[in-house]
Amino acid sequence: MGRKPIREQRRRQILEALYRCLLRKPYRETTMKDIGAEAGINHAMLHYYFRSKEDILLCFIENVYDRYRSLFAREVGGRPVKGASGRELLGKAFRFMNDRITTDKGLQTIFVEIWEIALYNPEVNARVKRIYTDWIRELGGIMQTAGAGPATSDRLAMSLVAFQEGIGLFSVFFDLNKGETMALMDYFQEKIVEML
Amino acid sequence: MGRKPIREQRRRQILEALYRCLLRKPYRETTMKDIGAEAGINHAMLHYYFRSKEDILLCFIENVYDRYRSLFAREVGGRPVKGASGRELLGKAFRFMNDRITTDKGLQTIFVEIWEIALYNPEVNARVKRIYTDWIRELGGIMQTAGAGPATSDRLAMSLVAFQEGIGLFSVFFDLNKGETMALMDYFQEKIVEML
Amino acid sequence: MGRKPIREQRRRQILEALYRCLLRKPYRETTMKDIGAEAGINHAMLHYYFRSKEDILLCFIENVYDRYRSLFAREVGGRPVKGASGRELLGKAFRFMNDRITTDKGLQTIFVEIWEIALYNPEVNARVKRIYTDWIRELGGIMQTAGAGPATSDRLAMSLVAFQEGIGLFSVFFDLNKGETMALMDYFQEKIVEML
Amino acid sequence: MGRKPIREQRRRQILEALYRCLLRKPYRETTMKDIGAEAGINHAMLHYYFRSKEDILLCFIENVYDRYRSLFAREVGGRPVKGASGRELLGKAFRFMNDRITTDKGLQTIFVEIWEIALYNPEVNARVKRIYTDWIRELGGIMQTAGAGPATSDRLAMSLVAFQEGIGLFSVFFDLNKGETMALMDYFQEKIVEML
DNA sequence: CATGAATGAGTTTTCATTCAT
């Protein structure tokens, strides 16, 4: 009885459609119809699977965040893996940031979009703030394992993430290629390692 | 001074109104009526003084840019002023960035807004790109006067501006106070000076 | 009793669900999903048991009418029961009206709803008209047994039912309690008895 | 400069259009487009002259009320006019009710509509309640001038208005002609006069 | 019988832009 529950798949389809839409148009100019078309789904169905357009966005943000968290856990490992020194861990974290985040122009583009929305949308704001807070805390923790004092590591982590976001922004605007972007990041990151 | 033709005066009023509007709402939610009301001008007149809503935005960006260029010229001096050593000039430039730009939350908010629009709007994009290019070039030039080689100065300038934008973004999101923001900037800027 | 075919059971469930829904929302804001949820039945099934939303309403009205007819038959007796004088019968009828109808705020609320729908929906209109016609005729008949001439009894019955509906309406709007409502009814009804 | 301010005229046009619309369709099935078409005005303009569809309705109710209040003042006179005995005044009031309200089928139709909306819409409810309260108070006042004690007059006035509304409702449903409707009203009203 | 999925038409509302005076 009843159809195969296809709910989760459809929701994913829609979230992925939003991702692709945001690569072409700002969120506010992306209509429900656009998202539906991109997902190959009647636009009325979007309201069946999500409460509202904003709900889609919120889930989308959550989704992106989760994806990267688990990617990070897989590639870097949240806690210092046995045998890996703090420095090695920090190196891995930097590589992750550079490789998976800062040089992913699509992702950066979407993040600029999300920052902007977060300026005046409290729900989005809360989520964005949490993402950055988590990220900074995570990085700070790793820096401590690599030998930094608590006060320094906090400030350094925040600076580093800010720097990363700035570079990400520029890589989009100046259409930097991966090499250029990484060079900018590397240089700074090396300095940081030296400071520890 | 000679009284300005009313046209210029009105245009300025409108651009200033947009500034205030953008402190409250995103551009795309700001209506022509909002801008008109804020400027104390009938909204139909906005089309008399500007071609379109986008035209207002474009002029607005130009305007902001000009304002800061001339402020910079006044406070720092575009060219190494006779008698000022390169290092001193760089210090002044840093102080300008920190004081007038990065710690001005309103300005930073508006910049986040503009970045986002620039992502998908070619006209805005061109203007924003030019602003950052100029700014990086300017800073690079000063760094050279302060002793950096041309290659290093370019990269450093870009990194510094990226960093600045990242910190500006965070100062908005985490609602950092002036002191906190400046501390983050200073720390990095000192390192840069050391590197020269 | 023999267990009722499930179909009838389900239909009843749905009609009762509509009753409860109408206590919370107007018919036109009540969705099929609402009714389904209230009945504990998948909303698509409503179309299996009824032709359409309107069909549910139509059956609902019939249902309410039948319920009150049989209640009336039980409590008052449709025909002058042997041994009961006309006046006694009329008294019972009045008591029924006051007790079971006019002071039942839920029922009155739903009736206001139904009047309104009947204004523009011919099917509903026909049913509502029949209900009032029957009711007036019934009451008129009783009045005749109580001694009124045919012409007087018709007019009196209609007036009385009109009055009853008016008071029912007010009891909802002014949130009159049972005592207040009955006092208003009683007073008028006594006058009527005197007129016979 | 500027156009002739046509605001009030347009608002009236729209309100009148709503009146005509409500004679054909329930409020909830009346679309803004319907009202616009009926008024001969682009439907987007309705939002220029009124905040929302509900705002139109609210103003409409207010408007109807005002119209009848001033009509009443003109035809009956709010206060016992010098030389007019209480009985005469009461007679005039009854004539007004019968002539202008209860036998106006369009008005009664619209009132049924409004009652229904008032059931679940607090704003409309408040206005409707106020209208009836005022009306009952007014009538009660006149009854006192005609000799009734305060307690009796209150109850009588409420009963009379309830009766009136009931008859109005029936005149719509049974499509009574003016004569029939008035006969029903008159009979009861005479009784009332006798009771004073 | 039952159910989640799908559709299509429709509703209110918004807004940049233009018009008429």
Add this chain to the structure above:
DNA sequence: GATGAATGAAAACTCATTCAT
């Protein structure tokens, strides 16, 4: 120049009904 009025296109969201399993 200035202003209120007008337009038309579009957006988010809703829902009765039907479909597929």
